[in-house]
Amino acid sequence: MEKIPDQLGYLILTEDGAVLESGGELENDERVAIIITDLISLSNSIDPVAFGPEEKFKKISITYDDHWFVICISNKKIYVVKRSIQSSPSESIAVNV
Numbered sequence: 001m002e003k004i005p006d007q008l009g010y011l012i013l014t015e016d017g018a019v020l021e022s023g024g025e026l027e028n029d030e031r032v033a034i035i036i037t038d039l040i041s042l043s044n045s046i047d048p049v050a051f052g053p054e055e056k057f058k059k060i061s062i063t064y065d066d067h068w069f070v071i072c073i074s075n076k077k078i079y080v081v082k083r084s085i086q087s088s089p090s091e092s093i094a095v096n097v
Contacts (some may be wrong), residue, residue, distance in 0.1 A: 010023050011026045066091030
């Protein structure tokens with residue numbers, strides 16, 4: 001995880017939110033771990049009619065002015081990476097939906 005470009009910190013969590021590994025600004029940050037697991041629970045229960053019961057998210061991105069979080073699940077672990085946004089003032093940040 002340390003090799004990810006512009007990485008500010010990372011968390012690797014169990015499905016119930018326990019911190020397995022962490023580093024950088026997110027080292028042992030259980031507050032962020034709780035927020036992430038709550039967000040995942042919320043996203044998995046949004047609308048069972050629009051999204052089938054077996055359809056789960058692949059990736060969640062949360063973007064702020066100077067950094068962003070990428071969240072994904074693989075092998076029953078939750079991976080969270082906080083990365084910095086390197087943009088000049090003249091660039092606009094696009095949101096893909």
